[in-house]
Amino acid sequence: MPEFKLHYFDLRARGEPIRLIFAYKGVPFEDVRYNFEEWPSKKESFPFGQLPVLDVDGKRLAQSKAIYRYLGRKFGLNGQDEWETAKLDETGELLNDFMDAIKEFLGDQLRKEKFIPALEKFGPWFKRQLDASGSGFFGKKVTFLDFGFASIFEGLAHFEPEAIREKVPFLEEHSKKVLALPELKEYLSKRKEQHV
Amino acid sequence: MPEFKLHYFDLRARGEPIRLIFAYKGVPFEDVRYNFEEWPSKKESFPFGQLPVLDVDGKRLAQSKAIYRYLGRKFGLNGQDEWETAKLDETGELLNDFMDAIKEFLGDQLRKEKFIPALEKFGPWFKRQLDASGSGFFGKKVTFLDFGFASIFEGLAHFEPEAIREKVPFLEEHSKKVLALPELKEYLSKRKEQHV
Numbered sequence: 001m002p003e004f005k006l007h008y009f010d011l012r013a014r015g016e017p018i019r020l021i022f023a024y025k026g027v028p029f030e031d032v033r034y035n036f037e038e039w040p041s042k043k044e045s046f047p048f049g050q051l052p053v054l055d056v057d058g059k060r061l062a063q064s065k066a067i068y069r070y071l072g073r074k075f076g077l078n079g080q081d082e083w084e085t086a087k088l089d090e091t092g093e094l095l096n097d098f099m100d101a102i103k104e105f106l107g108d109q110l111r112k113e114k115f116i117p118a119l120e121k122f123g124p125w126f127k128r129q130l131d132a133s134g135s136g137f138f139g140k141k142v143t144f145l146d147f148g149f150a151s152i153f154e155g156l157a158h159f160e161p162e163a164i165r166e167k168v169p170f171l172e173e174h175s176k177k178v179l180a181l182p183e184l185k186e187y188l189s190k191r192k193e194q195h196v
Numbered sequence: 197m198p199e200f201k202l203h204y205f206d207l208r209a210r211g212e213p214i215r216l217i218f219a220y221k222g223v224p225f226e227d228v229r230y231n232f233e234e235w236p237s238k239k240e241s242f243p244f245g246q247l248p249v250l251d252v253d254g255k256r257l258a259q260s261k262a263i264y265r266y267l268g269r270k271f272g273l274n275g276q277d278e279w280e281t282a283k284l285d286e287t288g289e290l291l292n293d294f295m296d297a298i299k300e301f302l303g304d305q306l307r308k309e310k311f312i313p314a315l316e317k318f319g320p321w322f323k324r325q326l327d328a329s330g331s332g333f334f335g336k337k338v339t340f341l342d343f344g345f346a347s348i349f350e351g352l353a354h355f356e357p358e359a360i361r362e363k364v365p366f367l368e369e370h371s372k373k374v375l376a377l378p379e380l381k382e383y384l385s386k387r388k389e390q391h392v
Contacts, residue, residue, distance in 0.1 A: 048290060048321055061282050063289035070282040086257050086266040093259035125244055
């Protein structure tokens with residue numbers, strides 16, 4: 001197995017799906033976390049000045065979604081066939097559109113204007129994909145995408161419990177199902193308490 | 197070969213990389229184009245109310261980037277190994293960030309504020325990936341990503357010839373190289389004159 005080193009901030013956010021994938025597969029990795037004070041002095045040494053970055057035997061891969069998909073392929077956490085892989089990719093892009101739509105949703109006004117409508121718009125599409133798999137996960141088995149959804153909706157359920165429960169209860173259930181996977185138990189028991 | 201049907205507007209934009217991939221591979225597809233008058237009445241019949249959508253033997257795949265990657269895998273237009281595939285995916289995400297950065301760039305003021313700085317920021321990163329492959333394409337051979345870049349920078353070179361020539365001449369060259377591929381000759385000779 002190559003040597004993996006994840007560079008990210010001391011946050012869950014875009015880094016946590018990567019950590020969950022490693023935890024689920026029991027693959028060791030170095031979890032380097034930068035604080036916002038030191039980041040400006042480190043920024044230039046990373047491709048595109050952004051995090052997360054994953055080092056694989058010293059070679060660098062940036063762009064969170066490219067990293068998720070790479071690990072999905074590498075660890076057998078992708079679709080079971082080319083069509084399922086394509087549909088997971090489609091749903092991943094849709095999750096990204098959802099995240100774009102809810103950017104800066106905090107505050108009551110924005111919550112009404114953006115967050116609730118986004119849940120109402122995207123929720124049924126996410127549900128359709130979940131229902132289609134019949135497994136309770138987004139694919140016929142656990143895939144990289146489940147860790148993305150679980151990570152995001154665990155956080156949202158903390159900040160907006162009522163909206164999540166009312167509009168997308170199936171995503172709260174999905175997160176709980178993913179985070180109850182026995183392979184994650186040890187990692188989660190030691191995980192730092194954070195909501196972003 | 198499955199039956200392919202592309203649903204998109206009567207534009208190049210997000211649909212053209214898909215058309216170029218089919219043309220390059222000599223794979224027939226139905227090129228359905230909607231005009232903006234009829235679209236509102238069609239919108240609801242598409243997943244997520246968005247285009248492009250690709251039908252593959254009647255099954256629907258939405259999300260342009262998921263479609264590009266699906267066809268890349270299906271037609272052998274992806275990386276030669278898992279690392280090259282990951283790096284192409286990274287560069288594709290970066291191209292997407294670039295497109296986000298230049299949204300609504302028309303008009304002199306926005307041009308100065310957004311378009312030129314985006315070319316200066318992203319250009320060197322694109323160049324690094326091009327240089328790394330050594331082939332003149334983004335991968336060691338032609339990949340799906342080359343059709344995305346060629347399609348975008350062909351359009352930009354029409355609207356902003358000086359900026360493109362000054363800041364990212366290597367991307368203008370890249371587009372020309374891709375669009376000069378002999379496999380595309382017949383398609384391009386019949387293609388409708390459009391710049392978006």
